[in-house]
Amino acid sequence: xxxxxVLPPALRRLHVNVIGSLKRLSRPxxxxxxxxxIRDPRRxxxxxxxxxxxxxxxxxxxxxxxTNFVRTLPRGIVDFFNFLTDFGKGAWVLWPLGLAFxxxxxxxxxxxxxxxxxxxxxxxxVGFLFVAIGLPGLFSSIVKNMIGRARPGVPGRIDPWxxxxxxxxxxxxxxxxxxxxxxxxxLAAVGTLWPRWRTVALIYAIVIMIxxxxxxxxxxxxxxxxxxxxxxGVILIRRWFAAQRxxxxxLPDGHVHQFPGPSVRRIKAVARELLA
Numbered sequence: 041x042x043x044x045x046v047l048p049p050a051l052r053r054l055h056v057n058v059i060g061s062l063k064r065l066s067r068p069x070x071x072x073x074x075x076x077x078i079r080d081p082r083r084x085x086x087x088x089x090x091x092x093x094x095x096x097x098x099x100x101x102x103x104x105x106x107t108n109f110v111r112t113l114p115r116g117i118v119d120f121f122n123f124l125t126d127f128g129k130g131a132w133v134l135w136p137l138g139l140a141f142x143x144x145x146x147x148x149x150x151x152x153x154x155x156x157x158x159x160x161x162x163x164x165x166v167g168f169l170f171v172a173i174g175l176p177g178l179f180s181s182i183v184k185n186m187i188g189r190a191r192p193g194v195p196g197r198i199d200p201w202x203x204x205x206x207x208x209x210x211x212x213x214x215x216x217x218x219x220x221x222x223x224x225x226x227l228a229a230v231g232t233l234w235p236r237w238r239t240v241a242l243i244y245a246i247v248i249m250i251x252x253x254x255x256x257x258x259x260x261x262x263x264x265x266x267x268x269x270x271x272x273g274v275i276l277i278r279r280w281f282a283a284q285r286x287x288x289x290x291l292p293d294g295h296v297h298q299f300p301g302p303s304v305r306r307i308k309a310v311a312r313e314l315l316a
Contacts, residue, residue: 057145098261103200128219128248176273220266223248228274
């Protein structure tokens with residue numbers, strides 16, 4: 041008897057849905073259609089050059105000045121931002137999303153076709169948020185240790201040009217900012233699914249970005265690159281989901297179309313059906 045057959049019903053559904061989701065996400069795709077920049081690498085090179093120039097200019101003109109300025113701020117302001125900055129940790133977002141995905145995947149299947157579609161749409165959206173926010177954060181965590189940029193004041197002075205690649209120590213993991221990556225991934229992911237919440241998400245992202253500078257955990261350029269990583273990661277992941285027709289699709293002109301989400305009324309109806 042297989043292990044799946046001896047599992048309780050809820051765990052069996054969780055196992056089937058998680059494995060099914062992974063298989064659906066890993067299906068082969070048309071790379072040229074999904075990522076049209078592959079056909080014209082000049083666009084990628086131009087984009088990378090713009091980001092590189094922006095980061096270098098920030099390092100030369102802004103980093104030291106901004107860090108020296110925040111050192112003059114009153115202690116109360118620094119303490120306030122020190123409290124806020126923790127809300128940029130990925131755990132605040134990923135744990136609730138992961139738990140929600142597990143609960144949704146373990147629920148019994150709804151009876152009516154419409155309810156099943158609503159149930160699947162909610163699961164896809166939660167899964168998209170988890171992947172779109174989590175993967176850029178994971179990428180940032182790995183890359184920052186490879187780059188090995190010193191955090192402000194680590195070498196005993198404010199010097200934006202101190203690097204020690206592959207140092208693999210927190211004090212030398214400044215670029216890009218993981219908090220900024222997560223915050224701007226939240227902005228891009230939430231703004232994609234719920235455009236009305238973009239302003240709130242933008243305020244959240246900017247506050248987290250500023251907080252990392254105020255508490256002297258990062259230079260401005262660290263947070264700038266983190267913002268680019270977060271937003272770019274969500275764009276790429278959204279196109280991957282679209283290639284799999286999970287919540288999105290790719291139109292003939294190459295643009296991504298988002299499938300309409302379930303209304304609150306339908307979600308309540310499905311909840312009542314499942315509870316019954």
